[in-house]
């Protein structure tokens with residue numbers, strides 16, 4: 677079952693790591709922030725992806741990409757062309 681990291685407050689997958697701000701010795705108290713509600717947290721919550729295609733994860737490739745590539749590589753196509 678695919679899992680996705682999400683905001684512990686609103687469960688949005690639109691979260692990002694802000695660890696780029698750890699310029700000093702001490703690490704910033706909160707490293708994660710939610711784009712949806714602006715909630716800051718030190719660790720994202722993990723949940724099952726609500727969408728089986730993983731489309732609620734902005735980093736996931738759209739479903740069907742692999743199939744499309746395989747279709748391009750069809751040997752019949754390569755042999756018949758030109």
Ligand SMILES: [Zn+2]
Pocket residue numbers: 683684685686687688710711712713714715
């Ligand atoms: Zn949120």
